[in-house]
Amino acid sequence: MSAKLSVIFYIILCLEIGIFLTVLPWWPHGMWGISDWGNNYFLLYAARTTGIQGIQTVVASGWVRGAVSGVGILNLGIAFWEIFNFKKTVRALQSQTDPAKNAARPSDHLSDNERRDENS
Numbered sequence: 001m002s003a004k005l006s007v008i009f010y011i012i013l014c015l016e017i018g019i020f021l022t023v024l025p026w027w028p029h030g031m032w033g034i035s036d037w038g039n040n041y042f043l044l045y046a047a048r049t050t051g052i053q054g055i056q057t058v059v060a061s062g063w064v065r066g067a068v069s070g071v072g073i074l075n076l077g078i079a080f081w082e083i084f085n086f087k088k089t090v091r092a093l094q095s096q097t098d099p100a101k102n103a104a105r106p107s108d109h110l111s112d113n114e115r116r117d118e119n120s
Helices: 002-026 041-050 055-060 062-084 086-097 099-104
Strands: none
Touching (some): 002 062, 002 086, 041 055
């Protein structure tokens, strides 16, 4: 049960992060109280603290917005992959966390293979 919940929470997390990172850089200024991507308090504070005034221009560029949106799309892809492979992921988690099954497995995987004779 805990493996299923872990996978479900992971899927929800990936979906939320993916939607947030995909949409936020392109969100219009002032909608729902959200400031513009390249003109927010934290970015201005970072620029003033570090003394690098060009950081605001770089973050506001379309290249950075596209890269952040690309990471968001990647997170959405991970979430959908986890949805489609839900049972396989749960089985893999359960096999790793079940001590009875892990104790029954041999720890030395090389002992199953035949060794070549060193003399021949």
